[in-house]
Amino acid sequence: MTAAWEVAPEVESALADGRPVVALESTIISHGLPRPENLRVAREVESTVRRHGATPATIAVLDGRVRIGLSDADLARVADLDDIVKVSVRDIATVVARGGHAATTVAATSHLAHLAGIRVFATGGLGGVHRHARDTWDESADLTSLSTTPVIVVCSGVKSILDVPATLERLETLNVAIVGYGTDRFPGFYLSDSGSPIDYRVDAPEEVATLARARRALAIPGALVVAHPLPEDLQMDPDLHDRLLAEGLGLAETSGVRGKDVTPFLLDYFHRASAGRSLEANTQIILRNADLAARVAVASP
Ligand code: PSU
Numbered sequence: 001m002t003a004a005w006e007v008a009p010e011v012e013s014a015l016a017d018g019r020p021v022v023a024l025e026s027t028i029i030s031h032g033l034p035r036p037e038n039l040r041v042a043r044e045v046e047s048t049v050r051r052h053g054a055t056p057a058t059i060a061v062l063d064g065r066v067r068i069g070l071s072d073a074d075l076a077r078v079a080d081l082d083d084i085v086k087v088s089v090r091d092i093a094t095v096v097a098r099g100g101h102a103a104t105t106v107a108a109t110s111h112l113a114h115l116a117g118i119r120v121f122a123t124g125g126l127g128g129v130h131r132h133a134r135d136t137w138d139e140s141a142d143l144t145s146l147s148t149t150p151v152i153v154v155c156s157g158v159k160s161i162l163d164v165p166a167t168l169e170r171l172e173t174l175n176v177a178i179v180g181y182g183t184d185r186f187p188g189f190y191l192s193d194s195g196s197p198i199d200y201r202v203d204a205p206e207e208v209a210t211l212a213r214a215r216r217a218l219a220i221p222g223a224l225v226v227a228h229p230l231p232e233d234l235q236m237d238p239d240l241h242d243r244l245l246a247e248g249l250g251l252a253e254t255s256g257v258r259g260k261d262v263t264p265f266l267l268d269y270f271h272r273a274s275a276g277r278s279l280e281a282n283t284q285i286i287l288r289n290a291d292l293a294a295r296v297a298v299a300s301p
């Protein structure tokens with residue numbers, strides 16, 4: 001049997017030489033953004049990382065093999081394949097064993113990044129505790145995975161479709177550290193401020209690097225979340241956001257959307273019903289987080 005996972009030569013040599021690498025997730029591409037913008041954004045994210053002198057490693061499963069770093073043709077497959085499934089940690093091996101294709105969530109991407117020795121990861125917004133989770137028990141595996149995976153995750157908080165205060169409580173329970181980048185407010189994904197505070201703030205990539213070194217020296221097991229908000233002039237209009245969220249949640253409920261389909265359903269509803277406003281915000285979120293993650297990776301020897 002061939003190895004279950006494969007590191008792209010460019011990523012392998014960067015890691016071997018101790019040069020900066022940034023892991024990138026693929027669920028954003030396959031399930032988070034509409035075609036054809038998804039491929040355009042995926043490419044632009046990679047070039048943003050390169051501009052800072054870091055090597056991008058987009059992670060996905062193609063033809064039954066975990067791939068750490070994709071060629072441009074592979075990136076296009078992730079963006080265009082109809083039979084690519086969204087996987088969290090528990091299902092990576094199942095898809096590998098069946099020879100299928102999968103896009104990796106934050107949970108799965110951070111697991112694989114850590115396996116490959118990549119320390120910094122950029123995404124849009126983490127999964128978390130869904131609204132009404134006390135009835136549905138719907139809580140993203142991103143939370144438990146981040147509690148045991150020592151990566152630095154640059155994101156714009158958790159998706160605003162979630163119960164943010166409940167998610168922050170769970171992140172605390174699970175020993176997931178959070179610092180605000182240039183803010184002491186927890187970002188609200190499409191919105192600059194979720195309404196909840198953060199205890200610790202950093203203002204430079206070097207501060208994140210120093211903190212990450214201290215965490216390694218102390219063998220802290222979980223992830224460090226670097227919460228990076230959209231500036232207010234790039235956020236979605238809060239009234240439009242709240243209206244679409246109420247509508248989308250109602251529609252998900254009446255359409256019987258459940259489990260791992262809820263997040264893609266709501267993101268897609270936002271993208272369609274906001275006439276592109278949420279897509280613009282989401283694109284900015286991802287590009288800005290890739291930019292910051294690259295600077296953090298460059299600052300982290
Ligand atoms: N952030 C985005 N777009 C996305 C996601 C996050 O901007 O599509 C994805 C991530 O892959 C995250 C997943 O891990 O949604 C969470 O899904 P769930 O809530 O089903 O765990």
Ligand code: MN
Pocket residue numbers: 138139140141259260
């Ligand atoms: Mn879920």
